Amino acid sequence: MLRLSTKGQYGVRAMYEIARGYPDEPVTIRSISEKQDVSIPYLEQILNKLRHAGLIRSIKGPGGGYVLQRAPEEITIADILFELEGPVAITSCLDPSEGCIRVERCVTHLLWKSLGKQIEDFLNTITLKDLLSGKSYKDFANIINKKKRMAGV
Secondary structure: OOOOOHHHHHHHHHHHHHHHOOOOOOEOHHHHHHHHOOOHHHHHHHHHHHHHOOOEEEEOOOOOEEEEOOOHHHOEHHHHHHHHHOOOOOOHHHOOOOOOOOOOOOOOHHHHHHHHHHHHHHHHHOEHHHHHOOOOHHHHHHHHHHHHHHHOO
16 A cells, blocks of 8 residues: 655645745644644654745744745645655655666566656646645546646547
């Protein structure tokens, strides 16, 4: 079973909360913690990575919190997950740090690589703005189908 780590899941949920305040309402870590039921210490780790990646910035002092560095329509779910999870590598043989010694004769290597690419392409089509607009599963499926038609697939 493919699973996204809690870091990735909570990171997307935190970015959703921060996007709700865009452009001029900083969102506190306490607010994110309460709304998404995630511990503050874990959120601090996640938000620190996202801040270093340039996706968010923190504002100190009263009325401070976190704000997006770019508009919600410019930040994809892939942007967030890449910073928190690394590249899509659904098997260890596709992980750049591990590599595959059997790539030349592996019957499934291209299958897993293709699946990973499709996941990555999908995540690159969904933005924080899409999450804010409350899109449904059917809407996300339509986004994929529309992109396929535009690509002539």
